[in-house]
Ligand SMILES: Nc1ncnc2c1ncn2[C@@H]1O[C@H](COP(=O)(O)OP(=O)(O)OP(=O)(O)O)[C@@H](O)[C@H]1O
């Protein structure tokens with residue numbers, strides 16, 4: 449964990465970030481290290497250890513967005529922002545700060561997902577994109593963290609309890625059966641390996657499992673039962689391949705949470721810091737417009753008819769053809785015997801991708817021809833429901 453050491457020198461505290469909880473750890477930057485090395489260490493009473501919070505943070509004028517610096521979320525996050533016309537411009541990949549030219553006064557900071565949550569809490573970031581699992585684990589239900597968009601549609605996984613398929617667990621298939629196994633006693637509790645040291649114990653408590661101990665690990669948790677280090681693991685599962693390959697199985701009632709990437713903001717920042725709420729609104733609008741659009745196609749077709757209303761009646765008689773707000777119908781004019789007439793009408797509707805084939809069948813059934821399908825880039829509504837929800841959460 450990054451801790452901030454304050455060395456009080458007369459009136460001006462010097463801030464040094466160290467990479468562990470001890471004051472003897474190496475400082476992270478050369479500049480900090482040289483300051484540290486040239487100072488005599490003050491008396492212990494003058495050393496305050498702050499949980500990541502920087503007292504200078506209230507003085508900054510820039511808005512800060514934290515994005516995952518590495519790992520599987522990193523590329524997908526940049527891709528999503530690019531698709532919302534919010535390209536992140538990073539001068540070089542080893543730099544942790546970048547900008548989004550479309551959003552003035554905004555700094556992008558690349559951080560590990562858990563540090564994004566910590567820095568939102570300490571006021572060093574205003575906005576962030578992380579997985580719900582990380583937000584829940586490190587945010588611990590803190591009311592300052594507000595989820596602005598809960599479904600960015602990537603990073604899908606679930607936090608699940610898994611046990612071996614073999615041995616004493618062979619016939620255990622639910623949390624209830626696991627909790628009733630006579631093996632777990634005060635002296636010999638169920639040993640669970642996990643990186644989720646807040647959510648894990650909370651879940652067990654809420655489900656009435658009392659004889660449980662947790663051991664912590666950062667990766668390759670799936671090896672722990674076979675190594676005899678743990679009886680069960682609590683880890684993220686996506687395809688389930690890693691569990692299967694290690695002869696482990698999920699159990700009924702053992703899912704702690706379903707996760708995907710979310711946009712989160714600090715309540716304090718949105719209320720107190722100039723421009724944060726407006727920037728949050730713009731990012732939210734762009735995200736919603738894009739995410740709504742990727743689930744839909746635009747369908748255009750021609751249809752013979754006596755009037756726009758008559759064609760509309762036929763279209764609206766089909767359940768999959770109502771579009772977002774009913775069909776747009778326009779006359780297709782041609783000149784016959786020197787007279788301009790409209791025998792055909794062009795209809796334009798938005799159709800959910802999943803319902804595309806059904807829609808085409810229904811269009812044909814009512815006489816549609818020349819059907820064109822195009823991808824949609826953005827759907828901007830008059831006002832997004834999430835924006836209204838955000839304002840109400842903020843009491844605005
Ligand atoms: N198998 C997975 N499939 C889909 N999404 C996942 C999967 N594993 C993790 N995630 C999501 O991606 C986020 C980041 O995971 P990632 O493994 O890249 O980083 P990390 O586990 O925090 O860091 P590290 O693995 O380096 O300790 C997780 O918090 C979760 O939301």
Ligand SMILES: O=P(O)(O)OC[C@H]1O[C@H](OP(=O)(O)OP(=O)(O)O)[C@H](O)[C@@H]1O
Pocket residue numbers: 666667668669670683684685686687688689690691
């Ligand atoms: O269900 P699956 O699709 O097999 O994915 C699950 C695996 O993915 C994550 O690990 P990751 O690849 O992030 O490695 P890590 O343990 O180093 O974090 C998670 O910790 C599981 O081990």
Ligand SMILES: [Mg+2]
Pocket residue numbers: none
């Ligand atoms: Mg991982």
